[in-house]
Amino acid sequence: MSIRRLPEHLVNRIAAGEVVERPASALKELVENAIDAGATRIAIRLWEGGIAGLEVIDDGHGMSPPEMALALERHATSKLPDDAIEAVETLGFRGEALPSIASVARLTIESRVRGAEGWRRVVDNGAVAEEGPAALPPGTRVKVEALFGRVPARAKFLRSPRSEYAACLDSVRRLAMARPEIGFSVEHDGRKSLSVQPGETAPERVAALTDRELVRNSIAVDHEREGIRLGGVAGLPTFNRGVADHQYLFVNGRPVKDRLLIGAVRGAYQDMLARDRHPVLALFLDVPTSEVDVNVHPAKTEVRFREPSLVRGLIVGGLRAALDAAGHRSAQRPSAAALGNWQPGGGYSPAPSGAGAGGRGPSTSPSLSYYTPHPNPAPEEEGLWSSLHDRPLDYAPSGRAEAATQAPPAAARHPLGIARGQVALTYIVAETDDGLILVDQHAAHERLVLERMRRAVADGGVATQALLLPEVVELDEPACDRLEARIPELAEMGLELERFGPRAVLVRALPALLGQSDARGLVTDLADELAAFDEALSLKEKLDHVAATMACHGSVRAGRPLSVAEMNALLREMEVTPHSGQCNHGRPTWIKLGHADIEKLFGRK
Template sequence: MPGMPKPIRLLSSQLVDQIAAGEVVERPASVAKELIENSLDAGARRIEIDLEQGGVKLLRIRDDGHGIPVEELALALARHATSKIGGLADLEAVASLGFRGEALPSIASVSRLTLTSRAAGAERAWQVRVDGEGRVGEPQPAAHPTGTTVEVRDLFFNVPARRKFLRTEKTELGHLEQVVQRMALVRPDVALRLTHAGRGLLDLPAAADPPGIERRLEALLGAAFLEHALRLDAAAVGLRLHGWLVRPAFSRSQADRQFFFVNGRAVRDRLVTHAVRQAFQDVLHQARHPAYLLYLELPAGLVDVNVHPAKHEVRFREGRQVHDFIFRTLQRRLAEGGLAGTEAEPGAPSPTIDQRPLVGGAPPPAGTPRQAAMPLRLGDERAGYRFSFAAQRPPAARADAAPPPVAEESTAEGGALPPLGLAIGQLSGIYVLAQAEDGLVIVDMHAAHERIGYERLKAAWAAGRVTSQPLLVPVVVAVSAAEVALVETHQALLQGLGLAVDPLGRDRVAVRAIPALLQGADAERLLRDLLADLAVHGDAGRIAAEIDRVLATLACHRAVRAHHRLGLEEMNALLRDMERTARADQCNHGRPTWVRLTQQDLDRLFSRGR
């Protein structure tokens, strides 16, 4: 039997703050995130973070921002008190990082907090303490330069149940380092220092120029990240997306190098994740994860950041437009790959960074082959290339021998070699060797031909009318009423994809035809996947993905096989086709199609110049 109902009563302010803390304060890392955001909003140019026991015993953050006047110190520790929101109009176009007015009082309710600050132009600093029971002491004079220091001790000392959920010191420190890393990536103009138990973990000077920004990225993400990065910067319909994409051939086994910022705020958003994954869908193996550092900028009124108390999530007012912009921008940059030059904006880091294969996650050793970005745009005119081959390979040559370069040296107009060079032979019946302007290019001929064939099949499929294959027996699928409505709403889209689907009452539909290219596919699974995409994303990504998989299989079977001998003219034709083809840097499975050994690499291998 249920007990007698308890009377309705007001909660104590201390309990209210602790409940709010449960939404905002999960671990030391979330405390650091809130306090660093406050420092950035205060105009800090340098932030210092000192820790003990992974931030549980002590987390101190000092900044050189504009500080807090003494008369506002106690107010800063009151709930729903903020200088960043004055009315509904401000809430609908939030431009600051912290704005809810919950962070400081929530943190103070589950720790022993000391707040010390000196306002710009003030004669002295002042300090207030909170005892963990919600009592705020009177301001006391203190020694402190202009700026603010927040000292948080003994996190969750008064909430033992919450403290039990904290992990080991190493784990909590790892989470906190990730927070500092994200802040350092989004604000290179702010100097950051992180110490733990007196040991320096990170000391990053402010960076305002491209070399400084690249040094910071290298310190935070490793040299390999930049060495494989493709720079991008695109703008349309009031949106701007810029940053770095790591080439698909150098993807990762974990999603640990994925950073996406919206108006300077690190977010985890399903719409963004879907758009990025869709852009990589036919250049990346499904078991691998892309790596990227991307910044999306849009008017504050077009994004709602007031969705989650910890501000991890956002909601776009024009979600479909944002999704398509991200998807198409990334897809276009991946299509250009390392064979297309992109002009960076003035002052931006160079997009032509050498692409070096990863070796155990560390910078590659000297002499390692690389893929270097080429000063060539897709679709450039090739009429300038003059090829003149005087003779063919001698008939008596062994099947596995490389054909000798008996042709006169062929060049483009002006004496320059084509971006991927001119073929000089074939190795083991697998690799095409080409002499380029600055060294040796090695091409996996099957992988390259597979990508070329795949892109041609996709183009032909996209240009032609989708052919349907009627089913001998319609497949009846039990669905929900909402899914029936989706079928009725998207009839034109389904027909355009070669699908004939008819509603049969409130909870069933009949699949009468599927795309001819997918003949033999599981019609029910295809439809259910498609309806899931329509329900979540409003598009038919699953059908496109299925068709892409079929086209990739066809391309693989049509590609030249290993140990197939090619003549010099055929090899050069393959190289020129690669230069014309989108996404030619990797095969359909995400593996590289070509690498380069520069003249410097070759000289180093043979100790020339020493």
């Protein structure tokens, strides 16, 4: 077959295949044009998810009739003042969007420059159908109808109107998040589904487009290194989702889905979240145009950095610094369902005579601090106490109280309050000046041990505790090989191993921080962690995984009774330890029940 030049209409359709994949792709290009035109308000209308039609109206600069005709030609653009494509600062610059859309749909453009008359031009699947004067305020109105109406091979790949609408909304949401100075509204089949006003701050705009609770459960990110600045909003690790769809990344105001950036976010949160949970965040990178190439993808959704390691380190370091500053904070989202599980008291049935502790045999109540009535009650209380004590009790509730050696400290001086007791040998009950706090003792101590190990490694190594009798742990040969390859790194963390034949390792010492830990379980879990490591992880990230596994084995277990002094010591250390609001798997270590919530339980509000 001889070589031939493709006809213009076929060239446009091929270009449309790269740029216009679905209604959301066309919508993204049109909204980007409106932003580049200096719009302060952008209104979007969709019909049947954009399949039947979509419309974008802006109040930007507008186009004159000659400019409108030129805009519909391929590779014609107003966004490159010279040939320096590497210095582009606008969202669009290829000059392919409008002619590509017009080649596979019916496109109507109406535009007016301030101080001039409006003009209208209609292009139906590549052919100019009509043009003439139009009445409209300054700005531009673009309407796309019957997308892929004459290209059935492309139309059959479109999804349901509901799915296409979701994709359109996500595209607008990302662009609106990057431009808080612009107002956006979306209307779908006559119903308004999104509306944000111009002039919002970046955190307000992000919260308005994701989750209003993000304002209370997030931290600001502001970090700079070698001329590259990272800003934005990052959710606390305990404020997470089951999918990664709530991670918004921007480079110079351009929404991107870059593998490097996504990997950097995962690395920053890797020891604070379970593998199936994902943070909620919006990060904005400001990079000199000479350090980033935006011309690597037709749809402009990917970028290439000149120094990717610098960018990755900036994101990981910036997020880590912001999360460190969060201290013991944890996501506090009151759950109506959880509060509803509290049942109001409706009386009790006396236990059979002779039964101890409510008919359950000898009491095994956990440690609880409680108050006794005043030895000299007020006159109005005297009758009440006497009637209670004169009544025979058929059961004998009991608890272990500790003698007070000094006055309890004031709860107001401590964010996590003062320990008042322990429930189910698992949860510490603490009182603050504005409510009650429940602490998961295992999860909290697990985080504290991990942070201690990190500090010890940074200071030169973790102290070891030699075993009186070295313990032999049998594993399969590949697991032993993996552990043997990491012996020097594990030694830095206080775990001394030695290969002991083809299918066993010898444990000679454990980290002193872990106390009386189960050496066999620890080594077995470490072997599993090393098998699951991604080869792309850096050495530091691998060490963090190892430290997290060790910390889990060395922490206070659920079911262990703690003294009041031990509970208070745990609370005080949590208050000064970074990331203590969540365990190594991203679950909260403490929750709060405010006075208002308690009053609701008793019908006071």
